[in-house]
Amino acid sequence: MTIEANSPTLSPLSAQTANLRPVLEWLARRAEPVAISLAAILAGLALFSIFIAVVGKSPIDLFKLMYTGGFGSWFSIQNSLSRAAPLLLTALCVALPARLGLVIIGGEGAVVLGGVAAAAAALPLTGSVSPVIVLPVMAIAGMIMGGLWIGMTGLLRHYRGVNETIASLLLAYIAIALMNHFIEGPLRDPASLNKPSTTPLPAEYMLGNIPGMDVNWGLVIGILACIVSWILIEATSFGFAARIAGGNVRAAQIQGLPVGRLIVGFTALAGSFAGLAGMIEVAAVQGSANASLAAGYGYTGILVAFLARHNPLAIIPVAILLGGIDASGGLIQRRMGLPDATVLVLQGTLFVVILLCETFYGRFKIFNPDFWKTPALKGGTV
Amino acid sequence: MEDTGIGLWGVPLAIFAGAIRVSTPFIFVSLGESITERSGRINLGLEGTLVFGAMTAYAVAVMTNSPWLGVLAAMAAGAVFGLIHGWICKYPKVNDIAIGIAMMQFGLGLAFFLGKSFIQPVAPRLPSIPLGGWSDLPQIQSALNINVLFVIGGLLAVALWWAFRNTRVGLILRVVGDSSDAARAMGLNPDTVRLLATAVGGSFAAVGGAYLSLYYPGSWNEGISSGQGLMAVALVIFARWNPIGCFLAALLFGGAGALGPALQSVGVTQGYYLFYAAPYVLTLAILIATSSPTRSLAGAPGALSITK
Helix, strand or coil: CHHHHHHCCCCCCCCCHHHHHHHHHHHHHHHHHHHHHEEEEEEEEHHHHHHHHHCCCCCHHHHHHHHHHHHHHHHHHHHHHHHHHHHHHHHHHHHHHHCCCCCCHHHHHHHHHHHHHHHHHCCCCCCCCCCHHHHHHHHHHHHHHHHHHHHHHHHHHHHHCCCCHHHHHHHHHHHHHHHHHHHHCCCCCCCCCCCECCCCCCHHCCCCCCCCCCCCCHHHHHHHHHHHHHHHHHCHHHHHHHHHHHHHHHHHHHHCCCCHHHHHHHHHHHHHHHHHHHHHHHHHHHCCCEHHHCCCCHHHHHHHHHCCCCCCHHHHHHHHHHHHHHHHHHHHHHHHHHCCHHHHHHHHHHHHHHHHHHHHHCCCCCHHHHHHHHHHCCCCCC | CCCHHHHHHHHHHHHHHHHHHHHHHHHHHHHHHHHHCCCCCCCCCCHHHHHHHHHHHHHHHHHHHHHHHHHHHHHHHHHHHHHHHHHHCCCCCCCCHHHHHHHHHHHHHHHHHHHHHHHCCCCCCEEEEEECCCCCCHHHHHHHHEEEHHHHHHHHHHHHHHHHHHHHHHHHHHHHHHCCHHHHHCCCHHHHHHHHHHHHHHHHHHHHHHHHHHCCCCCCCCCCCCCCCHHHHHHHHCCCCCCHHHHHHHHHHHHHHHHHHHHCCCCCCCCCCHHHCCHHHHHHHHHHHHCCCCCCCCCCCCHHHCCC
């Protein structure tokens, strides 16, 4: 007989399963978000299928097309990855402040102004300075601009008590007006007639593609940003303090944590990631700052962050998945005659169902590590 | 400028006329949201409801040739959106602000999806009352051409203000909004009250949308709303959950929104795009001025998550 079995305080698991217990406990803890998220995605897809069937199309054909358009070929995979790149960064803009309990939905504003700042910083340098210097300068300009923009909501939140959700959204509208002002006015390239934009970057100043792929370096930058954010949250005292402050502000203040600095720091960092997304759009995709910067990456990023439960590592697969859904939109429109907003309906449905499923956390016994400790297993199947 | 006949007076007149024209959606969304927020819940999804209401109203008006049936259909659709929001939010651990954002995306997506085929057809418009008949100047006549929904909105604001104070329903709403526990002690079910309040709020917001598609600008397209639904949420806070305050604040916002076009009409084009930002800057400035990090807002419903 093992010690565990003799001890009255421990569970009456057999010697073999007792060794498994820590594994089961660990699995139970880790499985909950995965299982509930997957179930929510399936439920969302089921609801969406009903909607598609009601408008008279075949959901199965649609999902097949989505797969083909998103991940069915090397071409479509590259397309999906390209679309995922800005989503990684805009999702971080939501996920990082969420660790502090802040709901920031104005990432679009940081993307737009980050792009304008990057283009403005490049203008006086191109031609005379090497791209090796210009590109980092653009990135820094975009990050500072985005950081200031979203950091402002953190500042207002902590020192003025202004609701960050509404403030960030208002700032996003203000940012778009500012962008229009700059690209129609002071920064406008006179040669851009129908589509006002800044002077295009010369080809050698563009952020190129990853060797062997038709995907720009933005993807690598985005993935690195996710990894760095994950380390910041999970492995540094800064991240630990943020998690405490997110759980209970008052407790954090009593502990003497610099809540104000944490809030401003996290929102500014979050905004600088979104600003970087804007810089990448300018330097790798558009070649100039123009109205296409407001393409909605900031808003899709909200969905990515919530789907990933604000976990920076989980953002990577979710962003690629949503990039794939985005990429398949055109194919769905052409082959099935459905409006391009089909993808928006799917995203909205998924978003609502995922949030509804938050209510199931902690309700299922098998996800509770204690379940694997207690005698509940005795009469069970293990 | 020369051909207006009233010179620079055109600017305040255009702002005044614009305020009345632009404010109506704000009036309806903010009155609806004030009902919802008084019950202790916040619905950020009203932007989606507004756009979906605009689409529904336009589609029904095209099909039935009656703008009023369009408004009714929009109200029904808005109520359904409110019911969904209210139903989801009653579950524990569900964040009403996040659900609002999700419902906004869902509403926008659904409106763009179903409304695709209605971008071309022309719908009959909502009628307006020509109050400027006494004047010979066409500017004054058009400025005082007031839409029926604006008048209804004004009357509704007064009625709600009275109802919040003096009716049983108003009292129930306020009790539920201030404390779920107090409401339960009185034998009220907070979830049911909030569900109904969110549904009514949604149907009001959809009327705001119907005004956009059926009167001003009077067509359906995907860019029909520029955040009116969301700004109305901020506006309710500014108005301290008071319906008459909502009405006046909506007029102020409408005026700010009309500033750019008014200045452009007299030839001021410098920084034209910056004037587009005026209503948002104004909202933000008001939020900053009225918020405080230490005390909760005066008049705020106690159970409201956004002011905590």
